[in-house]
Amino acid sequence: MNQPTHPLDLATALEPIGENLWRGHTEPSYANMVGPFGGTIAATLIQAALVHPARLGDPVAFTVNFAGPLPDGDFTVSARAVRTTRSTQHWLIELGRDEETVATATAVFALRRESWSSTEARFPSAPAASSIPRFPALERHAWTRCYEMRFVKGAPNFGSKIPAPDTETIMWMRDAPPRPLDFVSLTALCDAFIPGRLFLRRPKWTPFATVSMTNYYHADTAMLAAHGSRELLGVARGLQIRNGYTDQAGELWTPEGELLATTYQTCYFKD
Amino acid sequence: MNQPTHPLDLATALEPIGENLWRGHTEPSYANMVGPFGGTIAATLIQAALVHPARLGDPVAFTVNFAGPLPDGDFTVSARAVRTTRSTQHWLIELGRDEETVATATAVFALRRESWSSTEARFPSAPAASSIPRFPALERHAWTRCYEMRFVKGAPNFGSKIPAPDTETIMWMRDAPPRPLDFVSLTALCDAFIPGRLFLRRPKWTPFATVSMTNYYHADTAMLAAHGSRELLGVARGLQIRNGYTDQAGELWTPEGELLATTYQTCYFKD
Numbered sequence: 001m002n003q004p005t006h007p008l009d010l011a012t013a014l015e016p017i018g019e020n021l022w023r024g025h026t027e028p029s030y031a032n033m034v035g036p037f038g039g040t041i042a043a044t045l046i047q048a049a050l051v052h053p054a055r056l057g058d059p060v061a062f063t064v065n066f067a068g069p070l071p072d073g074d075f076t077v078s079a080r081a082v083r084t085t086r087s088t089q090h091w092l093i094e095l096g097r098d099e100e101t102v103a104t105a106t107a108v109f110a111l112r113r114e115s116w117s118s119t120e121a122r123f124p125s126a127p128a129a130s131s132i133p134r135f136p137a138l139e140r141h142a143w144t145r146c147y148e149m150r151f152v153k154g155a156p157n158f159g160s161k162i163p164a165p166d167t168e169t170i171m172w173m174r175d176a177p178p179r180p181l182d183f184v185s186l187t188a189l190c191d192a193f194i195p196g197r198l199f200l201r202r203p204k205w206t207p208f209a210t211v212s213m214t215n216y217y218h219a220d221t222a223m224l225a226a227h228g229s230r231e232l233l234g235v236a237r238g239l240q241i242r243n244g245y246t247d248q249a250g251e252l253w254t255p256e257g258e259l260l261a262t263t264y265q266t267c268y269f270k271d
Numbered sequence: 272m273n274q275p276t277h278p279l280d281l282a283t284a285l286e287p288i289g290e291n292l293w294r295g296h297t298e299p300s301y302a303n304m305v306g307p308f309g310g311t312i313a314a315t316l317i318q319a320a321l322v323h324p325a326r327l328g329d330p331v332a333f334t335v336n337f338a339g340p341l342p343d344g345d346f347t348v349s350a351r352a353v354r355t356t357r358s359t360q361h362w363l364i365e366l367g368r369d370e371e372t373v374a375t376a377t378a379v380f381a382l383r384r385e386s387w388s389s390t391e392a393r394f395p396s397a398p399a400a401s402s403i404p405r406f407p408a409l410e411r412h413a414w415t416r417c418y419e420m421r422f423v424k425g426a427p428n429f430g431s432k433i434p435a436p437d438t439e440t441i442m443w444m445r446d447a448p449p450r451p452l453d454f455v456s457l458t459a460l461c462d463a464f465i466p467g468r469l470f471l472r473r474p475k476w477t478p479f480a481t482v483s484m485t486n487y488y489h490a491d492t493a494m495l496a497a498h499g500s501r502e503l504l505g506v507a508r509g510l511q512i513r514n515g516y517t518d519q520a521g522e523l524w525t526p527e528g529e530l531l532a533t534t535y536q537t538c539y540f541k542d
Contacts, residue, residue, distance in 0.1 A: 060516055061483035061537050063334040065377050067354040067361040082365070082372040083338040088482070088539075090338040092363065092375060094353070101353040104363060106336050106375050108483050108537075112514040115542035118472055120438045121510035167391045201389055211359070212332035212379050214485040216518050216537045218511040239392035239522065240489040240530045243383040245331055247487050247533060249520065251510065259511045262518060264535050266332050266379075266487045268359075271386035 006179045007146060008188065011040040012047045014077060022048055022077045026070065030143040035070040037143035038210045039191030041095065043184045045105040048079035049091045050183060056081075056089040057111040058221055059183055063214040064105040070097060087111045112220055123257040126152040129172035129231040138194065147192050148176045148231070156195040157203045164200040167238035169193055178229035181260075183217065186224065189232060189252060190215045190263035197238030198246040198269050206270050211245070213265040219258070227254055244268060277450045278417060279459065282311040283318045285348060293319055293348045297341065301414040306341040308414035309481045310462030312366065314455045316376040319350035320362045321454060327352075327360040328382040329492055330454055334485040335376040341368060358382045383491055394528040397423045400443035400502040409465065418463050419447045419502070427466040428474045435471040438509035440464055449500035452531075454488065457495065460503060460523060461486045461534035468509030469517040469540050477541050482516070484536040490529070498525055515539060 004010060011027035030040045042064040049055060079093045093105040132150035154169030173192055175185055196208050236250040250263040275281060282298035301311045313335040320326060350364045364376040403421035425440030444463060446456055467479050507521040521534040 061336070063377060063483075063485060065332070065361055065379055067359075068356065082375060085339065088338075090336055090372065090375060101361065104353060104361060104377050106334060106377055106483075108336050110482075110516070110539075112516070113542065115513070115515045115540070116473060117513040119511055119513075120468070120472070120508070197391070201391070202387060211381075212334075212377075212485075212487075214334060214483075214535060216483075216511075216516075216535070218513050218516070218518075220514065237391070239533050240390055240487075242386070242388040242390075242489050243491065244386045245381070245383070245487075245489070247489075249533075249535075262510050262520075262535075264485060264487070264520075264533075268381075269386070271384065 006177065008040070008175060008179060008185055011036070012044045012184050014044065014047055014051060020078050020080050023074055024077055025074045026072045029146055032143055033140055038066055039188035041066065041070060041103055042191055042213060043188040044077060045093045045095060045103060046107060046187050047184055048077045048093055049107050049109065052079055052081070054081050054084070055109065056084055057109045059107055059217050060110045061108040061214070061216055062105065062187065063212065064103055065212045066103050066210055068100065068102050070102045075102065119259050121251060121259055123253055124170050124233065124235055126170055126233055132172065144194065146176055148174050149194070154200055156199065158195065158199060158205060161203055163203060167197040167200050169200070169236045171234050172231040173234050174229065174231045180229050181224045181227045183224065186217070186252065186261055187215060190250065190261060193234060193236040193248065193250055196246060196267055196269070197236065197248050198241055201241065208267055208269045210265050210267045213263065215261055215263045217261050219260040223258065223260065230255065232260065244271065277448065279311070279446060279450060279456055282307070283315045283455050285315065285318055285322060291349050291351050294345055295348055296345045297343045300417055303412055303414055309337055310459035312337065312341060312374055313462055313484060314459040315348060316364045316366060316374060317378060317458050318455055319348045319364055320378050320380065323350055323352070325352050325355070326380065327355055328380045330378055330488050331381045332379040332485070332487055333376065333458065334483065335374055336483045337374050337481055339371065339373050341373045346373065390530050392522060392530055394524055395441050395504065395506055397441055397504055403443060415465065417447055419445050420465070425471055427470065429466065429470060429476060432474055434474060438468040438471050440471070440507045442505050443502040444505045445500065445502045451500050452495045452498045454495065457488070457523065457532055458486060461521065461532060464505060464507040464519065464521055467517060467538055467540070468507065468519050469512055472512065479538055479540045481536050481538045484534065486532055486534045488532050490531040494529065494531065501526065503531065515542065
């Protein structure tokens with residue numbers, strides 16, 4: 001195997017150090033205000049199941065809970081298949097640092113068979129990615145340099161002080177530099193929507209952090225490989241902002257209108 | 272404490288049998304085709320954190336993964352607070368039977384403070400619950416007798432063989448007999464939408480089971496207590512049916528338009 005050179009592969013690299021146990025390390029390219037971008041933490045947790053020798057099939061559902069800040073440096077990831085049947089596999093995954101749990105995750109993997117299928121969500125109309133300028137990275141969030149973001153609607157509006165009419169963001173997004181899509185990068189992309197839904201409606205800076213994210217993967221390995229390194233169309237909306245927490249429901253589409261993943265999260269904010 | 276008499280309290284009762292460990296037992300009222308209704312399994316798992324002596328605050332996010340069938344009888348539930356800060360608490364929860372993991376769950380609890388708040392989802396218009404007849408229980412699903420269900424849109428259509436135009440269900444729902452709302456009953460209600468989104472679009476019976484469900488709780492204990500035992504307005508939609516899995520996104524509203532919870536799940540189906 002060649003040494004990985006893409007920053008996402010460096011950020012999510014895991015070195016086996018025991019049964020069900022790996023060592024990883026934070027990658028400065030994906031730094032956020034405190035510790036790394038949550039999307040790379042999520043991607044590292046699912047990576048542990050993806051590279052596990054007992055892995056069965058592809059991920060169908062994945063939940064990550066962010067319990068505390070991750071300081072720069074080494075960390076450990078444990079991943080245990082708690083139950084495997086002929087066609088499904090259930091995982092418990094934990095990321096630790098200095099004897100403390102930093103993140104927990106569960107994943108359901110499955111061998112999927114072709115079936116009657118139907119996309120019920122509406123594919124949003126959007127001008128081609130190539131017609132929209134790349135959004136400049138956010139200075140205090142280094143990780144935003146690792147994504148090409150081209151906003152159709154609902155771009156960050158911190159500076160304007162004018163609330164957006166709703167919480168919807170529609171954006172073209174892909175890794176920078178481009179990288180063939182797989183479950184690792186798709187997982188990180190699920191957490192790459194900016195700004196937080198709160199900020200669109202109340203454009204005033206405040207501490208903000210994803211607390212829990214759940215992804216449903218509607219694509220298999222072959223569909224992701226067929227997509228390659230092209231842009232995805234992301235859509236995100238908020239449903240409820242209340243008492244220090246703000247939610248988000250998102251979709252990731254191919255330009256052809258295939259829904260690859262749906263993603264949900266709730267974030268803490270300081271009022 | 273009085274002995275519980277409501278069937279939901281019997282179904283979710285936990286007897287402490289060790290540190291972080293409880294014993295529960297299935298309750299025939301909530302039987303499904305194989306084992307109990309998943310909503311009561313979910314409610315039993317969150318119950319373990321709710322009754323735990325170390326509990327901090329109210330649940331904000333909860334994910335349950337159904338790994339295998341639960342035979343009638345006793346089971347064990349383990350719940351461990353893996354990290355507690357001043358205002359948040361992260362839980363790992365497992366339900367076991369005969370040395371096998373039947374379900375896993377994670378929960379994030381938090382002490383919430385009043386903040387700027389805004390409901391961004393659209394409250395659906397619906398005639399009053401009292402104006403809609405109660406839907407008859409489904410014969411093969413005993414648990415549906417434990418809920419009053421009054422359909423505004425998207426009622427089960429197995430018999431008709433005519434696909435619904437979309438996957439949306441809007442329904443009034445509450446416990447039968449009525450029971451004051453709390454996080455236990457709200458959790459079960461999140462899984463009480465019928466029919467599966469697949470069946471609305473393809474009204475042909477096929478084996479079907481929820482694999483993973485994630486709830487975000489937007490209400491605190493006081494809001495739920497204020498609601499009492501009145502009906503909730505539930506909304507559910509599907510986004511993607513593909514290769515043996517079908518998803519659902521749902522909302523649970525008070526009649527006054529307060530969004531108490533949002534709920535997401537993916538289900539396996541046999542083609």
